[in-house]
Amino acid sequence: MPKQRGPRTHWTDRSFVHKVLDEWPLLIVLGGVVVGLGITMTGHWRIGSTAIGLSVTLGGVLRLILPRPVAKLLGVRSRLTDVLCYLVAGLGILALTWVVPPQR
Numbered sequence: 520m521p522k523q524r525g526p527r528t529h530w531t532d533r534s535f536v537h538k539v540l541d542e543w544p545l546l547i548v549l550g551g552v553v554v555g556l557g558i559t560m561t562g563h564w565r566i567g568s569t570a571i572g573l574s575v576t577l578g579g580v581l582r583l584i585l586p587r588p589v590a591k592l593l594g595v596r597s598r599l600t601d602v603l604c605y606l607v608a609g610l611g612i613l614a615l616t617w618v619v620p621p622q623r
Contacts, residue, residue, distance in 0.1 A: 541591065542591050542592050542593075544578070544581045544582075544585060544589070544590055544591070544593040545578075545591065545592045545593045547574075547577065547581070548574050548575065548577060548578040548581070548593065549574075550574075551570060551571070551573065551574025551577065552570075552571050552574050552575070554570055554574075555567045555568065555569070555570030555571035555572075555574060556571065558570055559571075565616055565617075565619075565621075568612060568613075568615075568616040569613065569616055569617075571612055572609050572610070572611075572612035572613035572616060573609070573613070574609070575605055575608050575609030575612060576605065576606060576609030576610060576613070577609075578593060578605045578609070579601070579602050579603075579604075579605030579606035579609060580606075581593060582594055582598065582601045582602050582605060583598070583602045
């Protein structure tokens with residue numbers, strides 16, 4: 520006898536693309552990090568690292584202002600823990616980026 524599946528829900532009826540686009544806060548943060556890494560690979564490490572730091576900091580701000588059902592995968596722990604981790608990491612990357620003296 521074939522295995523019975525549970526009832527189809529709204530989530531299982533949606534296509535893969537729609538499921539991915541529902542994670543728009545995480546996509547914005549990861550997109551910014553990817554752009555920053557691309558800029559860094561071209562030799563402009565300070566601009567690329569700034570883009571990465573700003574993206575991670577934006578993740579903290581998004582986690583702070585968005586409700587849990589909208590933030591989805593951007594929030595994996597409690598709101599306070601997520602916001603602190605994102606902001607400390609993002610601001611730390613920004614601080615380290617701009618503290619390093621330029622090469623002559």
